[in-house]
Amino acid sequence: MSLPEIPVAAPPRVADRIAGAPDGAVAVLHACAGMVHLELPGVGPGRVVGVGSAAAAGLPHALRTTLESLPLGRQDPPHNLPTRPGEMSSQALPTAYVESGILYLGGRALVARRLVGVRAPRLDAVRIPKASPVAAMGTPRPRGAGLVAGPDCVDAGRVVDLVGRGEGLTPWGDDVLCGWLVARRAAGVPTPEVDAAVRQALPRTTALSATLLECAMAGEAADLVLAYLIALGAEPGTGSRPVIAAGSALRALGHSSGAGLAHGVDLALGRPAGRTAA
Template sequence: MAPVPASAPGRVAQLLRDAPDGPVRVLHHVPTALYLDVAGRCVGVVAPGAAQVPCALRLSGRVSQRPVLAEPIANPYVERGTLYLTDDPLVVGRFVDVRVPRIDPDRVLRRAASPAAVRMVPPRTAAHGLAAYNSLSPMVDATTTSTLVGHGGGLTPLGDDVLCGWLAVLHATGRLTDDVADRVRAAAPRTTLLSATLLDCALHGEVLPEFAAYVAALGTPAEPAAARTLMAIGHTSGAGLWFGAEHALTTIALEAAA
């Protein structure tokens, strides 16, 4: 038995502390990422090469050189607040901040009014999926959340990715309402457990590091590069997050200017 050091967002560490002892179900496993059902919530274990989702324990580059995730994970379990992969305990030694940076509404207006306002185009690999999304629901608002949840295939359907980006910006600008949050939570059972967990993360303003970097860069010369980095995540996930965020920013700017 060899302890494996990991870092974790605060809510993930708290979930493990509160979880009952016993086996946990494997939802998905690839050599760089493992997703588990822990007390009805998805908890990931990710190496540096995987998306650093805000619901995951993170392995360091040095640790990932060991075959921690490469081997089959047959019987993971939680015991006294610690997650075990086979007999290797994952020991949280550091907490990571996964909160989206605060967005000043004035910055949204300045960005929209700037002659150099960024107008990004998603990569070709994601464009088809977003076009299909647009034909379903070109608007994102409280009334369309139930339509978006679970729309698309994969571990994180595109509709959920779009919604996560939209929700995170609403949280960052202080515009997330109880009505929207309640609608999203009510619809969450329609999607995968990973995606439902990421929607809950977005409601709490918890995001990927690339999304946080993109928000921090809004309205600055660094925004185009940050947007491209975000959109490169996954097949369509990053582009969906960007699309939802851009939709929220545009709507906020239009409402403020009216």
């Protein structure tokens, strides 16, 4: 008897990416009870898809479920699925695969029942100063991030010093860049030189982080980043309670990712630097 489907909410580009993916085994990059990161077949950025539990943070590359925990058990995929050399054996089968445009995890089909918006809200570009007062304060450095000194602003020449710099699935420098890029999109400020430099540097970082940078260049961000931008758009004053609450919630995301994202937003919008990581 087949297992029941898992209804999911999907960002539009993620739904299209899965629908267009070739049939076959999907690599599992990282898995825990609350979030799984999967690498679809293919080349180039944007090929990593997340699957989150009900309690997981909403990410721009991730499907959202209402499950308390995700099905991570190994299940046999259909026998007619193509495989890459050395990828599968009868002893070691993938936990995830794509068949006919549907992603399966733990043998259960993840079926998109609705789309969820992940694009940044448009902010009033008039509020964005040409010179950022945060520049003099520098980029906060998280513990163990591996950055000797963060740049005091973002431009095409500094991208190489940020992409892939730091530890973890999403290095600190990439988090700062993601926040900066999506905030500039929200403000309607074009960044062609930075975009080109980021695309050229993507091979320097992790597949997951490259996907999130690609999302940021498309104006897409985590729910907590969107909430922070919405608060800033409604309450541009730095001391308003909604801005403080949204900023604090964002900075609490992950080990240092939220702090990097928040700093990137603040840097892009010319706000005073937020709380630095310990």
